[in-house]
Amino acid sequence: MIAGLFNYWIVIVLMMAGLYIVMSSGHLVKKIVGLNIFQTAVFILFISMGKIAGGTAPIIDSAITLYSNPLTHVLILTAIVVGVATTALGLAIAVRIHEAYDTVEEDEITAMDAQSLHEENTASLAAESDK
Amino acid sequence: MIEQLPAIQLLLTLLAAPICSMLRNGDHAWRLATAATWLSTVVAIMLLIQVWDGGVISYQMGGWPPPWGIEVRIDELNALVLLLVTLFGSLVITALRESLRGVMRHQRQSLYYTTFLLCFAALIGITITADAFNVFVFLEVSSLSTYALIARGRDRRALTASFRYLIMGTIGATFILIAIGFLYMVTGTLNMQDLSERLPAHWDNRVIQASLAFFTVGIALKVAVFPLHYWLPNAYTYAPKATTAFLAATATKVSLYVMIRFLFDVYGIEFAFEKMQLSTILVPLSIAGILIASLVAIFQNDAKRLLAWSSVAQLSYMVLGLALLNASGITAAISHMFNHAMMKAGLFLALAAMIYRVNSSKLHDLAGIGRTMPLTTGAFAVMGVGLIGVPMTAGFVSKWYLISGTLDKGWLPLAALLIVSSLMAVVYIGKIIDVAYFKPAPPQHADVREAPLSMLIPCWIFALLTIYFGLDTRITAGLAGRVAQSYLGVS
Amino acid sequence: MEFLINSLLLLMLVATVFAIVRLKRLMIGVMLMGFFSLLSANIFMVLDAVDVAFTEAAVGAGVSTIFFLAALAIVGRTSKPQNATRTFVPLAAVIITGALLVYASFDMPYFGSHDAPAHNHVVPRYLNDSPNEVGPPNIVTSVLASYRGYDTLGEVGVVFTAFIGVFLLLGAGTRKSGVERPAPPNVQAESMRQKVVLREVSDLLIAPVLIFALYVQWHGDFGPGGGFQAGVIFASGVILYALIYGIVPAQKVFPPRKLAYFPGIGFLLYALVGVVSMMRGGNFLDYGVLVHDPLHGQHYGILIIELGVGITVAAVMINIFFSLSERSL
Incomplete structure (x- = not known):
């Protein structure tokens, strides 16, 4: 059983580590690093389920009779592309955030946002009381 | 020709997107985008007519x-969602031209329309597909385009809202990917119908149970089911004005459609709700969502944020309807999906027209706007009344079904709570109406004029549709009722 | 043996991830993430997923790491220490989710088992019939380009969307469009150019990398590879050039304004193959109807759509790199 499920358990550890980085990290770029790790772990999950013991890569050759599952490979090829696309867009937004806030630490951004919200509310109250 | 319609439905906007990206002139891009989306609406109507009598179109x-x-x-369910996406999306995109003009350079405008078209096409792709993995692919196209659209908001907080949404949305999508992987692991197929046939043999398999859990959490993030709604209020508030109307109308509704499709068709009612007791989680969460989000909406002083919180509450109505699991409840959920998309898109669009003139969505800046922009505010009021659920409007129809759904269950207190939540809607919509009509306009807004026709007409179309679908319920509640029957009849 | 290598690689992955979790210095974290991708590529290789390994190596360890580095050059390379309150909720969430997964794992078909349902329902047709129905010996290519060609169109759509999004947010890599800037004060690039070994090696590498990309593009039918991998490799060649000689010379060869057309062209090329097959009476993306003989039709169809994929991916990756690195100037 341990041999049969070892891959999956490791994948679970990797997935959760990635997710942990996403959720716990305050640095926006590090969050994206976490997302990447999370997704890559999911890729390993798919590829692990596609492996057949003693099989080979699914490229037809008359000398070979046993091939691993090509469908999971296709799905993960697509998912890798999706992953890099998300990464690129996420980084672009992080860069814009850096230009707008001069920081990419989530705590500082939250504090600055709270500050501007507070100012707006005070302005609203002032406008209300003018009438 | 007619048998190619499903592909054409997607291709119109999917092909228009890359062409649009090559246009240097924003006006040309707008013309291309509106032409593509309206043609797409015509196709959606043709498809709806084809499946009207319970027919199913399959295209390989x-x-x-x-x-x-x-x-x-x-089938009937996604034909209705197609109509929702195409018709309301087209109306918003028609109004978009004026709101982008002057804000963005021409080439940026083309890119903006391209992003819109990609999102539009991807939402259609999600809606029509019968392949579980294909859902994931198009979900990501629509999500990425949504993040980009939100990030273009004027306030810098649009960037953080977009980033937050990107993180949560990607986690949600990856959860869905895990769920699909588990389904494949146990059944060896990705086709939805094939899945639904092969799954009953594996109900006791823990992999399938985990798959359901991952799917539910993942899609709940996308639908913004309370308490996973965290990304929504800021995303809606800081997205560019008319864009919010598009997102509110389509993105969350299509996610809700995916939820229905998977829970009711792929996993099946018996597995998801009877064996796994999903309702025991969804009902309390949606009730909490309705009450808390409505309460938060009341205390907002920014009209856009107020409507965003109202969306969280309204989405919870739909989830509640589904979780009730009786004919009235499911009818309520599906028809409210359509009606709310229409009313909220219209409300956000009318609000966008006001922001276009007064440059702010703060309530105190909207004071007296009922006199300076009577037509826009009139449309807003009609749809606001619809949202509250006053008889003769679309909102009444779906709320009526929802309340009868709770009564069918014999849950009297819940029905009372729904009425309370409607009263809360009266308060928050009333707040805007009150400011607009009964407060004096601040002096700097004395010369505010009526919104341009290109925004005003779509607003009023939304307003008239709100009344029309309050009187003629064949397309909404009628169709939704048949879908509900088919789900409950099978099980 | 296979299992041993696989297990060893997996344990190395775990060690890498924990190092990333604990690191404060993001620069190293990103490098480790590249290493993580490379290790994963090795695992994919051991697990017979050659195409995936190829892609993961090119994307995860290559392009994606470069994007990260370009972003870090702008936002700074270190992260602040986390405050303790941030760790509890994530930890709890992760432990609950992980426990659910472990619970589920006990019902999973064992790793490598032949009779797992995943291999025995849909896949046999791909393995047995695809050489006669579609043609290419590489079944991954057949499934990717033909059986699930519609998914792959969506995948190109994702890449295209990312390009449009980055373009919308950061501009096309020419911040003041049309204005020729003086040579950029790109310290990093300058210093790289002065490193003789680096420069000489790159000079030797760039041309073979680009040629290899073309080989991968056209050889995808027979071995691992195809439009996507080719596009990424081509882009890496160009990015390598830009890293050593600076952005400006690279942009002379690939002017961003012209390059910005290519993602759309590749995407259209792909979709139009589908439209042509519709006009010839088949369904969307049914390559069989393209020419008289269905098998030839499949062959041409796959060739053209792979070209579309390659064009889009290469252009998108180069464009995104330009957009990101321009911001740091």
Whole structure:
């Protein structure tokens, strides 16, 4: 059983580590690093389920009779592309955030946002009381 | 020709997107985008007519039969969602031109329309597909385009809202990917119908149970089911004005459609709700969502944020309807999906027209706007009344079904709570109406004029539709009722 | 043996991830993430997923790491220490989710088992019939380009969307469009150019990398590879050039304004193959109807759509790199 499920358990550890980085990290770029790790772990999950013991890569050759599952490979090829696309867009937004806030630490951004919200509310109250 | 319609439905906007990206002139890009989306609406109507009597259209992409190839499958439920996406999306995109002009350079405008078209096409792709993995692919196209659209908001907080949404949305999508992987692991197929046939043999398999859990959490993030709604209020508030109307109308509704499709068709009612007791989680969460979000909405002093919180509450109505699991409840959920998309898109669009003139969505800046912009505010008021659920409007129809759904269950206190929540809607919508009509306009807004016609007409179309669908319920509640029957009849 | 290598690689992955979790210095974290991708590529290789390994190596360890580095050059390379309150909720969430997964794992078909349902329902047709139905010996290519060609169109759509999004947010890599800037004060690039070994090696590498990309593009039918991998490799060649010689010379060869057309062209090329097959009476993306003989039709169809994929991916990756690195100037 341990041999049969070892891959999956490791994948679970990797997935959760990635997710942990996403959720716990305050640095926006590090969050994206976490997302990447999370997704890559999911890729390993798919590829692990596609492996057949003693099989080979699914490229037809008359000398070979046993091939691993090509469908999971296709799905993960697509998912890798999706992953890099998300990464690129996420980084672009992080860069814009850096230009707008001069920081990419989530705590500082939250504090600055709270500050501007507070100012707006005070302005609203002032406008209300003018009438 | 007619048998190619499902592919054409997607291709119109999917092909228009890359062409649009090459146009240097924003006006040309707008013309292309509106033409493509309106043609797409015509196709959606044709498809709806075809499946009206319970027919199902199946189309094999690449000519490969399912489950080996990817099938596109249109029945009554997704034909209705197609109409929702195309019609409301087209109305918003028509109004978009004026709101972008002057804000963005021409080439940026083309890119903006391209992003819009990509999102539009991807939402259609999600809606029509019958392949579980294909849902994930198009979900990501629509999500990425949504993040980009939100990030273009004027306030810098649009960037953080977009980033937050990107993180949560990607986690949600990856959860869905895990769920699909588990389904495949146990059944060996990705086609939805094939899945639904093969799954009952594996109900006791923990992998399938985990798959349901991952799917539910993942899609709940996308639908913004309370308490996973965290990304929504800021995303809606800081997205560019008319864009919010598009997102509110389409993105969350299509996610809700995916939720219905998977829970009711792929996993099946018996597994998801009877064996796994999903309702025991969804009912309390949606009740909490309705009450808390409505309460928060009341205390907002920014009209856009107020409507965003109202969306969280309204989405919870739909989830509640589904979780009630009786004919009235499911009818309520599906028809409210359509009605709310229409009313909220209209409300956000009318609000966008006001922001276009007064440059702010703060309530105190909207003071007296009922006199300076009477037509826009009039449309806003009509749809606001619809949202509250006053008889003769679309909102009444779906709320009526929802309340009868709770009564069918014998849950009297819940019905009372729904009425309370409607009263809360009266308060928050009333707050805007009150400011607009009964407060004096601040002096700097004395010369505010009526919104341009290109925004005003779509607003009023939304307003008139709100009344029309309050009187004629064949397309909304009628169709939704038949879908509900088919789900409950099978189980 | 296979299992041993696989297990060893997996344990190395775990060690890498924990190092990333604990690191404060993001620069190293990103490098480790590249290493993580490379290790994963090795695992994919051991697990017979050659195409995936190829892609993961090119994307995860290559392009994606470069994007990260370009972003870090702008936002700074270190992260602040986390405050303790941030760790509890994530930890709890992760432990609950992980426990659910472990619970589920006990019902999973064992790793490598032949009779797992995943291999025995849809896949046999791909393995047995695809050489006669579609043609290419590489079944991954057949499934990717033909059986699930519609998915792959969506995948190109994702890449295209990312390009449009980055373009919308950061501009096309020419911040003041049309204005020729003086040579950029790109310290990093300058210093790289002065490193003789680096420069000489790159000079030797760039041309073979680009040629290899073309080989991968056209050889995808027979071995691992195809439009996507080719596009990424081509882009890496160009990015390598830009890293050593600076952005400006690279942009002379690939002017961003012209390059910005290519993602759309590749995407259209792909979709139009589908439209042509519709006009010839088949379904969307049914290559069989393209010419008289269905098998030839499949062959041409796959060739053209792979070209579309390659064009889009290469252009998108180069464009995104330009957009990101321009911001740091």
